[in-house]
Amino acid sequence: MVNAIETVGLKKDFGTTHALAGVDLTIRKGMVYGLLGPNGAGKTTTVRILATLLRPTGGMASVLGHDVVRDAAVVRQKVSLTGQYASLDEDLTAHENLVLVGRLLGMAWKAARARAEALLEAFGLSEASGRQVRTFSGGMRRRVDIATTLVAIPEVLFLDEPTTGLDPRSRNQVWELVRRIAAEGTTVLLTTQYLEEADRLAERMAVIDHGRVIAEGTSRELKASIGSNMLHVRIVNAEHRPRAIALVERVLGKSVLPAQEPVELTARVESPTQAAAVLTALGQDGVDVAHFSVGDPSLDEVFLALTGKPAEESAKEATP
C-alpha cells in the first residue's frame, strides 16, 4: 500500500539557515500523525513543502505516492492545508469564504453554496454565517478555517498548529473535529507545540529539533525510550536548588534534567531504592522537600530529555 506521506533526507535551506537538515518520515494512510517540536524546529517548513508551497533544497517528499515537486498539481488535488494563521478573507462573510473555495475547487455556484451552508451548520456557525470574518473570535475563525479545508474532503489534511492561541473549550472542539475527520479516512498530519495535544490525538508522532527527526513512535514508545522511572522532587525553597542538584547528581551519578520551574527537579532513576537514597540525602543536608514522586515520564519530560530544553521555553525564545 502507498504511504500517505513519505520523505527521505528532506532538506531546506533559507539562505544560510538550514531549516531542514534531512527529515525522514513515513506516515501510513488513515492515521493522525503528530509533528512535535519547538518553534523554529522545522515543523512548518516540512508541512509547507508537503503542501507544495515550498520547494525542498534536497531530498525527496511524496504525498500518496506523488512527488511534491514533479507532481505538485496532482498533490494539490488531494491535500488541504490550514496554516498557523487563519487563511481567510476577513472582509468577506464566513459563507462567502467557503463559497469562494468551493468555486476555486471547481464546484458549480449552486453546489458550492449548498456545501458552504452544510459545513457552517455542521460547525455550529449557521447564525454567524452572514457576518464578516473580521468580527469572529479566534475559535470561530479557526473553525471556519478548518471548514474551508473540508469543502472538498482531502485525502491528506495538514494542520499547522491548529489550536495555538485557542481557549481550552475551542481547543477541545478542534480536537473532536480532527478525530471525526480522521475517523472518515482522511490522513491528518498535525504540528503542535503542545505535547498534550499530540498525546491525545496522534497515533504516532515524530519529534523534530534543529531540522531533524530526533525521535519517532507512539506516545508510549517515546516515553519508554527515556526510561520509566522518573524521579520528581519539588523543593520548598528555590534558593536550595543548586545544592539540591549537586546532591541528586552525586547520589545518582548522572545529571538532573532541565526543568521549567526553579523548585522542580527531575532525574531518571534506576529503581525506587535509588529514589529513596536521594530523599534521604536531601533530608540530611537540610533541603526541605515539598513533594516527591517516582513514575512514568510525561511527554514534556520526553521532550526535555530529547531536546535538552522544555517545549514552552524553546517556543518562547525562538523566532520564526
Added chain:
Amino acid sequence: MSDDALPSGNRTHELLAMRERPRPASALSSTVTLAWRALLKIKHVPFQLFDVTVTPIMFTLLFTYIFGGALAGSPREYIQYLLPGIVVQTIVFITVYTGVGLNTDIQKGLYDRFRSLPMWQPSPLIGALVGDLIRYSVATLLILVIGLLLGFRPGGGALGVIAAVGLVLAFAFALSWLWIIIGMLVRTPESVMTTSFVFLMPLTFASDIFVGLPTMPGWLQTVVGHNPVTFLATASRKLMHGEPAGADVIRVLVTSAVMVAIAAPIAMRLYRKER
C-alpha cells in the same frame, strides 16, 4: 449562542465522508470567481470606494476653479483640456490599490490557500485586476458626470469618450502589474503605498495632464514628452474631443503591451516563488 457545540456524530459523518473531489475549475471560472471576490469586498467595505469617488471630485473641482482662469481664461475653457487628464490621473493613482490588496492577502496567508488549491495559478492576480477594472469604471463615470455638469463638452461624443475610457482601462491594467511586483517585494501594505508614490508623483505631475507641453521649458518638454502618462492623456484628450488620435492610441497600446510583457512574467515568477 451557536459559538459552542459541534453537531452530533451522524450529521458530521454525512459531511466528512470521503467523496470524489470536483474536477478542477477552468482558468476562466477561477478568474471570474476571484473577480467576484473583489466585488464582494467593495460591497462589504464601501469605504474602499471613498478614494475612487471623493478624490476625483475634489481634484476636478479644485483644478478647474483654481487654475482654470489663469491657464485658459476661464474654468469652462480649462475643463475642456483638463477633464480627460483628470480621468487619467485618478485611474493611474488608484491602480496602486491592486498592489496594496495583494500585499494584504499575502500577509494574511490567503495566498497560501490559493497557491495550495489545484487551480490556474495566475487567476488570483488576474481576478483581482478584473475586479479593479470595475472600480476604475465607477471612478471614471463619476468624473465624467461632474465634468458634464461643470460644462465639459466632448467633441468626440459618446463614442469618443468610451474609446478614451477603454484606452485608460487598458493602460491601468498594464500599469497594475508594476504594483503587483512591488506588492510582492515589500513587507507591508503601507510600504506598497509609499514605494508606489515615488513612481506615481513624477508620472502624473510630470505629464501634460494639467498644462500643454509647449508651456514648459525645453528640457522638461523632453522628459514629459516621453512619459507614458503623457501619451495616455494626449490620446484620451484627442479621442474625447474627436480629433485624429490614431498614432497616439497606438503609442499607448504599444507602451501598455511592453509593460505587460516585461512586468507580468516577473510578477508571476515572484508569485510562484516561495515565501
